[in-house]
Amino acid sequence: MLLDYDRMGWLRVALLGFTALVAGFLLLPVVFIVLLSFGSSRWLAFPPPGWTLKWYQELFADPAWLNAALTSARIATMTAILAVAIGLLASFALVRGRFAGREILRGLLLTPMVLPVVVFAIAIYAFFLRLGLGGTTIGFVIAHTVLALPFAIIPIATALEGFDKSIEDAAIVCGASPLEARLRITLPSIRIGIFSAAIFSFLASWDEVVVAIFMASPSLQTLPVKIWGSLRSDLSPVIAAASSLLVGLTLALMVMTALLHRKFRT
Amino acid sequence: MTHPFLSIRNLRKAFGAIVAVHDVTLDIPRGEFLTFLGPSGSGKSTTLYAIAGFQDPTSGDVLLEGKSLLAVPSHKRNIGMVFQRYTLFPHLTVAENVAFPLRVRRRPDADVKKKVADMLALVRLESFAGRLPGALSGGQQQRVALARALAYDPPILLMDEPLSALDKKLREEIQGEIRRIHRQTGVTILYVTHDQEEALHLSDRIALFKDGRIEQTGTGEDLYLRPATDFVAGFIGNSNFLAAEHLGTTNGTTTIRMTDGSVISGVRANGTFGKGQKTRLMIRPEAFSMERSPASAELNVEIVDIAFYGERRRIVARIAAGQEVDIRPTSAMQSQDVWPCSRQVFFDPAAAFLFPA
Numbered sequence: 001m002l003l004d005y006d007r008m009g010w011l012r013v014a015l016l017g018f019t020a021l022v023a024g025f026l027l028l029p030v031v032f033i034v035l036l037s038f039g040s041s042r043w044l045a046f047p048p049p050g051w052t053l054k055w056y057q058e059l060f061a062d063p064a065w066l067n068a069a070l071t072s073a074r075i076a077t078m079t080a081i082l083a084v085a086i087g088l089l090a091s092f093a094l095v096r097g098r099f100a101g102r103e104i105l106r107g108l109l110l111t112p113m114v115l116p117v118v119v120f121a122i123a124i125y126a127f128f129l130r131l132g133l134g135g136t137t138i139g140f141v142i143a144h145t146v147l148a149l150p151f152a153i154i155p156i157a158t159a160l161e162g163f164d165k166s167i168e169d170a171a172i173v174c175g176a177s178p179l180e181a182r183l184r185i186t187l188p189s190i191r192i193g194i195f196s197a198a199i200f201s202f203l204a205s206w207d208e209v210v211v212a213i214f215m216a217s218p219s220l221q222t223l224p225v226k227i228w229g230s231l232r233s234d235l236s237p238v239i240a241a242a243s244s245l246l247v248g249l250t251l252a253l254m255v256m257t258a259l260l261h262r263k264f265r266t
Numbered sequence: 267m268t269h270p271f272l273s274i275r276n277l278r279k280a281f282g283a284i285v286a287v288h289d290v291t292l293d294i295p296r297g298e299f300l301t302f303l304g305p306s307g308s309g310k311s312t313t314l315y316a317i318a319g320f321q322d323p324t325s326g327d328v329l330l331e332g333k334s335l336l337a338v339p340s341h342k343r344n345i346g347m348v349f350q351r352y353t354l355f356p357h358l359t360v361a362e363n364v365a366f367p368l369r370v371r372r373r374p375d376a377d378v379k380k381k382v383a384d385m386l387a388l389v390r391l392e393s394f395a396g397r398l399p400g401a402l403s404g405g406q407q408q409r410v411a412l413a414r415a416l417a418y419d420p421p422i423l424l425m426d427e428p429l430s431a432l433d434k435k436l437r438e439e440i441q442g443e444i445r446r447i448h449r450q451t452g453v454t455i456l457y458v459t460h461d462q463e464e465a466l467h468l469s470d471r472i473a474l475f476k477d478g479r480i481e482q483t484g485t486g487e488d489l490y491l492r493p494a495t496d497f498v499a500g501f502i503g504n505s506n507f508l509a510a511e512h513l514g515t516t517n518g519t520t521t522i523r524m525t526d527g528s529v530i531s532g533v534r535a536n537g538t539f540g541k542g543q544k545t546r547l548m549i550r551p552e553a554f555s556m557e558r559s560p561a562s563a564e565l566n567v568e569i570v571d572i573a574f575y576g577e578r579r580r581i582v583a584r585i586a587a588g589q590e591v592d593i594r595p596t597s598a599m600q601s602q603d604v605w606p607c608s609r610q611v612f613f614d615p616a617a618a619f620l621f622p623a
């Protein structure tokens with residue numbers, strides 16, 4: 001192959017350098033924020049004149065922050081459960097089903113991934129206002145589930161495609177009803193896809209800000225909304241601390257997924 | 267009237283415009299080892315799947331002891347099946363795999379334990395009970411699949427090319443195991459393969475499939491020694507087909523003329539032929555002999571090549587018309603016996619079959 005990595009010679013060095021540059025450019029802001037959250041300067045001076053944990057103390061002392069974090073976690077968890085449940089049913093239909101309009105259904109279910117979020121946010125805001133769902137947890141969860149569905153469907157459908165249907169058939173000749181075969185054999189066999197779907201849809205809700213801003217009410221704020229709101233009122237290092245926690249949990253979940261995948265491969 | 271144990275009646279299965287199985291009728295007595303043999307796409311698997319309940323036939327019926335199975339869903343048919351692909355449940359250990367059919371039948375724990383141990387002993391994999399399928403070789407996986415399929419003592423065991431993914435040596439080893447298990451359990455086996463050696467080695471009877479129909483059903487010997495059609499003759503064993511003209515049949519004696527003008531009497535005719543009809547004479551390579559005997563007919567050939575195959579020699583010869591003939595004489599012979607290049611070879615006309623051209 002023309003672009004075989006092993007045969008590129010000096011180009012390899014250039015490619016490595018370029019990749020590192022891009023990665024650095026993308027990650028540097030995150031690193032800055034984490035550093036600033038431990039810095040002693042109230043005005044976010046860089047480099048920080050000293051190191052401290054007081055912004056974290058302030059963060060945990062403030063019930064508004066804690067509330068926002070708990071709200072985020074609650075909504076993300078419910079979103080993950082709902083998205084995985086719907087994603088499972090949808091994946092079976094998309095992978096196993098033979099019906100007219102299957103490709104259209106696939107397209108529709110995956111649209112939220114490519115649709116500009118703000119368009120979706122305005123549409124669902126107007127719609128939910130009419131239904132009286134604006135500013136409610138249910139409304140939040142429904143909106144986030146729609147956004148998270150592609151991230152649930154893709155890993156589950158991929159795992160299901162890789163699962164040999166003959167194994168399910170074998171369970172059925174063994175005497176298991178089709179439902180029992182799916183619950184006892186197929187689901188455990190594609191559990192890696194289900195775990196990934198759960199984590200990805202949790203994250204899709206956990207760090208979602210645009211729809212959340214539209215859905216939020218003063219009494220119902222997720223962590224990203226709270227960060228956004230605080231940014232506009234006063235720029236305090238507490239925000240950096242909150243952001244760092246947000247990033248931290250995201251990172252932890254991603255690492256967990258990677259480790260799971262590695263474990264399953266062997 | 268007593269019913270045949272398993273009976274397939276005028277089975278037909280069409281997928282849209284494609285007819286996978288045209289018309290299959292077959293009775294299988296209890297305890298028989300019957301093999302579906304045939305080329306790829308001839309409808310063997312589809313027939314098997316109709317028995318398992320994975321395919322609803324377009325028409326026809328499948329009866330077990332006189333009762334139709336068609337209305338019974340797959341999981342209630344109580345049939346054992348081993349698939350071509352590896353179908354062990356990947357997240358369960360070998361023992362749990364074998365226990366699965368017993369667990370879904372809600373058998374008591376003690377029974378399950380004992381049966382699993384018996385089954386693993388049957389396939390000689392006792393020491394692998396705790397392993398996951400991923401840590402087994404292909405042959406071991408298929409043996410576990412066999413144990414799982416037999417754990418609930420099904421009256422019928424279906425196997426769809428279970429050994430096709432294995433190498434030759436392993437395949438022969440497991441063929442031996444399957445024969446032994448058939449003897450020990452007395453289960454009725456329907457076995458699908460497109461490997462004629464496997465079919466001959468394993469089965470009591472063979473049903474030879476072609477284009478969604480059964481061409482001939484019989485023992486391996488029947489198919490080999492008394493092929494009903496030229497397709498059977500060509501599919502089972504090796505065969506030479508030589509062009510010939512039918513001169514006439516009187517008092518059951520069929521006389522033909524070969525392309526070089528020689529006339530041969532007493533060949534076996536499948537069906538009736540008109541005078542002067544173009545036909546093909548089938549002669550097995552091992553039906554040839556290098557020495558003349560009282561009843562033998564002769565064929566003028568030119569020896570092209572001789573290869574030594576250990577137990578026998580294989581000779582490639584050419585007849586006047588230019589066609590090559592495969593000759594594997596069973597009689598002992600010295601290599602100088604077959605020279606010179608141009609000579610006669612002999613065969614018993616009663617072991618040669620006449621088919622329409």
Ligand SMILES: Nc1ncnc2c1ncn2[C@@H]1O[C@H](COP(=O)(O)OP(=O)(O)OP(=O)(O)O)[C@@H](O)[C@H]1O
Nearest residue numbers: 281284285286305306307308309310311312313460
């Ligand atoms: N689900 C299906 N849809 C359409 N055509 C099918 C389907 N299943 C089988 N066929 C067709 O039916 C015919 C018979 O298939 P079948 O699998 O029974 O053959 P087989 O004898 O088992 O062949 P092989 O030795 O390759 O397994 C083939 O032409 C195949 O393409």
Ligand SMILES: [Mg+2]
Nearest residue numbers: 310311312426
């Ligand atoms: Mg097949």
